[in-house]
Amino acid sequence: MTDTIATNESILVIGGGISGMTAALEAAECGKQVILVEKTPSLGGRVSQLYKYFPKLCHPTCGMEINSRRIKANKNLRVITMAEVDEITGNAGNYNVSITKQPRYINDNCTACGECANAVEAKFDNEHNYNMDKRKGAYLPFNMAYPQRYVLDSGIIGTDDADKAKAACRYDAVDLDMQKETVQLNVGAVIWATGWQPFDAANIQPYGYDRYDNVITSVEFERMMDDFGPTGGKILRPSDNKEAKNIAFIQCAGSRDRNYLKHCSRICCMASLKQTTYVREQYADDGKATIYYIDIRAIDRFEDFYAKVQADTNVSFIKSKVASITEERGTGNPVLHGVNTEGYDRYDNAHDLVVLAVGMQPSVDREKFPVEVITNEHGFIERPEGSTGMFAAGCASDALDVNRAVQNATASALRAIQVVNRFSKTEV
Amino acid sequence: MGNLNTTMIEKYRNSFLHEVEANVEEGEWVKMCMQCGVCSGSCPLGPHWDHPPQELFMMIRAGKREEVLTSSSMWMCTSCYNCIVRCPRELPITHIMHGLAHYAKRLGLVPENQQTEKFAQLFWDNLTNTGRVNELKLGLKLYFMNGFGEGIKMSLKMQDVGLNMLKTGRMSPFELLGGHSIKDKTGFHAMLQKAKELEDAKIAKHGA
Numbered sequence: 001m002t003d004t005i006a007t008n009e010s011i012l013v014i015g016g017g018i019s020g021m022t023a024a025l026e027a028a029e030c031g032k033q034v035i036l037v038e039k040t041p042s043l044g045g046r047v048s049q050l051y052k053y054f055p056k057l058c059h060p061t062c063g064m065e066i067n068s069r070r071i072k073a074n075k076n077l078r079v080i081t082m083a084e085v086d087e088i089t090g091n092a093g094n095y096n097v098s099i100t101k102q103p104r105y106i107n108d109n110c111t112a113c114g115e116c117a118n119a120v121e122a123k124f125d126n127e128h129n130y131n132m133d134k135r136k137g138a139y140l141p142f143n144m145a146y147p148q149r150y151v152l153d154s155g156i157i158g159t160d161d162a163d164k165a166k167a168a169c170r171y172d173a174v175d176l177d178m179q180k181e182t183v184q185l186n187v188g189a190v191i192w193a194t195g196w197q198p199f200d201a202a203n204i205q206p207y208g209y210d211r212y213d214n215v216i217t218s219v220e221f222e223r224m225m226d227d228f229g230p231t232g233g234k235i236l237r238p239s240d241n242k243e244a245k246n247i248a249f250i251q252c253a254g255s256r257d258r259n260y261l262k263h264c265s266r267i268c269c270m271a272s273l274k275q276t277t278y279v280r281e282q283y284a285d286d287g288k289a290t291i292y293y294i295d296i297r298a299i300d301r302f303e304d305f306y307a308k309v310q311a312d313t314n315v316s317f318i319k320s321k322v323a324s325i326t327e328e329r330g331t332g333n334p335v336l337h338g339v340n341t342e343g344y345d346r347y348d349n350a351h352d353l354v355v356l357a358v359g360m361q362p363s364v365d366r367e368k369f370p371v372e373v374i375t376n377e378h379g380f381i382e383r384p385e386g387s388t389g390m391f392a393a394g395c396a397s398d399a400l401d402v403n404r405a406v407q408n409a410t411a412s413a414l415r416a417i418q419v420v421n422r423f424s425k426t427e428v
Numbered sequence: 429m430g431n432l433n434t435t436m437i438e439k440y441r442n443s444f445l446h447e448v449e450a451n452v453e454e455g456e457w458v459k460m461c462m463q464c465g466v467c468s469g470s471c472p473l474g475p476h477w478d479h480p481p482q483e484l485f486m487m488i489r490a491g492k493r494e495e496v497l498t499s500s501s502m503w504m505c506t507s508c509y510n511c512i513v514r515c516p517r518e519l520p521i522t523h524i525m526h527g528l529a530h531y532a533k534r535l536g537l538v539p540e541n542q543q544t545e546k547f548a549q550l551f552w553d554n555l556t557n558t559g560r561v562n563e564l565k566l567g568l569k570l571y572f573m574n575g576f577g578e579g580i581k582m583s584l585k586m587q588d589v590g591l592n593m594l595k596t597g598r599m600s601p602f603e604l605l606g607g608h609s610i611k612d613k614t615g616f617h618a619m620l621q622k623a624k625e626l627e628d629a630k631i632a633k634h635g636a
Contacts, residue, residue, distance in 0.1 A: 206470075206514065252464075257516035294464045323469025323514065338469030344483050346468075346475060 008094045009424045010035060011416045012187040014085055017045020018402055019394020020193030021067050022409040027417055028077040029070070035185060037099060038081045040127075042145035043071075045195055047402055049128060051225035054274040054401070055305040061144050068146045080183070081147065088190065088371045092389025093423030097185040103178035105152035105162075110173040112140055112148045119168035120161045124153050129223045132230035132238075138165045143228060149173075188423055189389045189416035192373070192381055193409060196395035197363040199254035199261055201356050206324040207253065213239035214334050215325060215354045217253075218271050225278050235282050237353050239332040244353035245283050248336055249275065250322050251293040255359035263378045265399045268357035269297045273309045275355065280314065289315045290351065292322050292336065318347070325354060360399040389419045432631065433535045437493070444493040453527030457519045461485040467511035467521050477501045481511060481521050484528070497537045502528040503544040534631075546573055556620060559610030564603040 009032065013024040016038030024036040036043075047060045071077055083101040090096050106116075116138040123134035128142045137156035140148070150173075156162050157176065166174040198219045201209035209215050214237050227233040237244045249272040255265040272291055279287035296317070298306035309315055323338040333350040340347055362379040373390070374382045380399070381392035393412035394405035440447035448455040461482060468480030479487060479501045487496050505525040512522050529545070532538055538545045547570060554566045571586070572579030583590075593599040610616055 252516070258518045259514075259516065294462065319465075320469065321464035321466040321516065323466050339465045339474070339480060339482075341463055341465040341468075341482065344468070344480065 008186050008188045009033060009420050010185075010187045011189045011191065011413075011420060012037065012085075012095070012097055012185060013191045013193055013393075015039075015045070015193035015195050015393075015396070016043035016079070016081070017193060017195045017394065018047040018063075018067075019195065019396070019405045019409040020045070020191070021071070022406045023191045023193055023393045023413040023416070024077055025067065025070050025074065026410050026413040028074045030413075030417055032076060032417055032420060034077045035187065036077060036079045037083050037085060038079070039084050040141065041081050041104060041149075041151040042141040042147070043067075043079065043081070044142070044144065044146065046219075048142060048144060049130075049219065049222060051222050051278065052274065054270045055302055057274070057277065060402075064144045064146075068144070071146065079147070082151075083183070085370050086182075092387060092419055093188050095187050095190060095389065097187060097190075099183040099185065101181045101183055102154075103180060104149070105154075105157065105176055105178050106150050106173050107175050107178075108147075108149065108173075109171040110149040111171055112150060113170070114140070114150070115168040115170065116150055116152070116165040116174060119164040120156060121164075122153075122156050122159070122161050124155060126230070129230045130217075130220050132220060132223060137161050152176075188420040189391070191391050191393050191409075191412050191416055192369075192396045193393040193412075194362070194364045194396045196360045196399070199265075199359040199361050201253060201358050203260060204253060204356070207250065207322070207354075207356060208325050208327070208334075209356060212325065212327045212332075212334055212354075213237070214244075214327075214332055214352070215356065217356050217358045218249075218268065218275065219358065221275055221278075221355045225282075235279065235353070237332070242352070243283070245279075245286050246288045246352045247279055247290070248334070248349070248351040248354045249289065249291045249357055250336075250354060251291065251296075251357045252321065253356035253358050256294065261359045261361055261378065263359075263399060264297065265359035266297070266299070267360060267399065267401045269293070270299075270302055270305065270401065272355070272357045273298065273306055276309055276312070276315045280312065285314060287314060290318060290349070291315065292318050292320050292338070294319070294321050320347075360395060362396060364396070389416075391415045433537065436535065442491060444491045444496070445489050447493070448488050448528075448531075452524065452531045454520045454523045455527060457524060458485050458488050460517050460519055462517060464516060466514045466516065467519075470510040470514050472508055472510065473504050473506060477504050481525065484525075496528070497532045497535060498539060500539050500542060502526070502532070503538075503542050505529075543573075556617075558607055559613055559616045560608050562603050562607035564599055564601070565607065 011027050011032050011034050013020050013034060013036045016036055020036060021043055024034045028034040044064055048064055050060050052059055082104055083099050085097060086100050087098040088095050117136045120136050120138040122137040125131040126133050126135040137153040138150055140150050152165060162176055166176060198217055201217050207215060223229040224231045224235050225233060235244050251268060251272060254260040276289040279289045296306060318340050319342045320338045320340050322336050326335050328335050328350055334354045335348055335350045337348050366373060366375045366379060374384050376382050381396050391412040393409040394400060397408060400408060436447060448458055463482055465482050468474055468482050471480055474480055478499055484496060484501060502525040505522060507522050509522055512520055515521055550569050555561050571582040
């Protein structure tokens with residue numbers, strides 16, 4: 001072991017989703033100093049908003065718990081939430097980074113007892129549930145949030161609610177004078193784990209996501225299944241809160257389409273196949289799922305999962321890119337119009353609910369990065385030619401499922417470690 | 429030149445796709461179709477076609493030359509452009525339909541009494557005469573396209589529209605006496621003649 005550890009031997013990971021957490025932990029568990037920066041008040045990212053993983057159908061909360069424990073147990077890893085990177089200067093082995101940290105208004109005395117949330121009245125859109133319901137102005141982002149500390153929404157600062165929250169806290173954790181801070185760091189390597197966002201389904205005008213209540217996205221459907229989600233774990237139609245038992249899934253909603261996202265988002269076929277099992281889980285033989293697809297891309301070993309879903313007689317497959325959706329008067333049922341290309345039969349099928357399997361796009365536009373990054377035509381980060389100290393991990397680099405994102409993140413951690421070692425002369 | 433249809437059959441034996449690519453306007457796009465069916469589902473006249481666009485594309489690739497070229501399907505296209513707007517691969521479907529119709533006509537394979545084809549010919553003859561569309565003559569020709577009795581019926585049905593157009597100066601009765609024209613009619617006709625020569629030369633290349 002070298003005797004001195006310079007600051008430029010540390011690694012900065014930007015983004016605290018599954019890829020960022022993985023990259024940060026892998027590097028930190030190799031003995032490197034790691035700083036993990038996350039924009040929102042909690043780690044977890046998009047994966048924390050999923051009900052189950054495919055193909056094993058286990059719950060992501062389990063992995064989140066393991067990762068939280070790994071983070072707590074590791075002295076090499078420092079997590080900064082509610083922070084964004086403003087500027088990066090320098091070269092591989094020696095980057096100067098400027099980070100802006102937004103005030104949480106809650107210090108680390110917080111025990112997550114929830115008294116402040118009880119006291120506060122104002123409500124805001126709940127980002128964790130894709131704005132399908134409201135949360136209080138003092139809130140824990142979600143039950144498994146890391147760090148387990150409440151947040152005051154900046155919207156209540158300066159109002160009575162802020163004072164009520166302060167008065168309700170028995171641990172002196174509310175600090176209304178907290179200010180925005182700038183943090184300067186010196187690091188040797190940077191990992192972009194900035195992740196993905198669902199394609200905005202409102203752009204697909206013929207599907208009427210912005211006009212019809214009962215047309216929702218696949219990510220919203222995931223939230224419905226969560227016991228702590230907007231519907232308390234029930235599949236309900238947004239228009240009338242009736243049980244939705246006859247559900248249509250539309251594949252390639254935004255993907256593989258030159259009008260929207262040109263690339264195949266790779267996860268949506270498996271996501272919809274998985275979601276048909278939710279329908280069965282909830283309604284048994286009363287639940288019907290219909291998948292409208294161009295072709296099912298259940299890659300490599302996922303073929304088994306596809307075969308299993310195909311064997312379910314309550315799941316049907318229609319080979320067709322749906323042309324348009326209209327709404328049935330009176331019932332609010334969405335009606336799907338198109339042609340089944342196996343036999344060229346026209347259909348006008350009414351369903352209780354339509355789930356659009358929306359595509360994956362990078363959550364940060366290339367122009368929004370504080371430094372120049374090279375992206376492919378779809379906006380995913382590519383590795384530049386020659387040596388660099390910056391690497392993309394997970395969905396910042398491509399449309400990936402969780403399994404592949406974690407593999408990819410581990411690889412990027414290894415690359416970052418090599419850069420740091422090269423400059424600290426521990427490796428030649 | 430011989431019979432163009434026979435020539436083409438010989439030349440592209442078993443490869444109708446290549447024939448379409450070489451001879452049909454925008455035909456090189458046909459191979460890009462991924463058979464998603466969104467064009468067929470989006471077509472407002474879809475229920476009235478024998479074969480919707482994506483089926484036609486598959487038939488072209490399957491070498492069903494006769495069925496495609498004698499089909500009335502592509503003649504049903506109203507150029508609403510719904511298919512082009514929605515096609516995930518940006519195929520110029522409307523244009524391909526017109527290209528197929530045009531090619532079928534050149535080969536003499538249009539189904540008998542095809543209404544769209546008849547009107548297209550009327551329009552072309554009307555327009556190329558003076559370089560301007562003579563609406564009065566075109567309208568009358570259209571009404572009488574399917575016989576004298578039909579024509580009288582149609583004229584009576586449309587007489588209010590016609591009279592109103594006359595009244596508001598949208599149509600002149602003097603158009604019957606020849607009608608208005610572009611300035612350089614001779615030049616215009618020379619241009620069309622040249623275009624025809626070029627076109628014929630292109631086809632002659634395929635000739636036996």
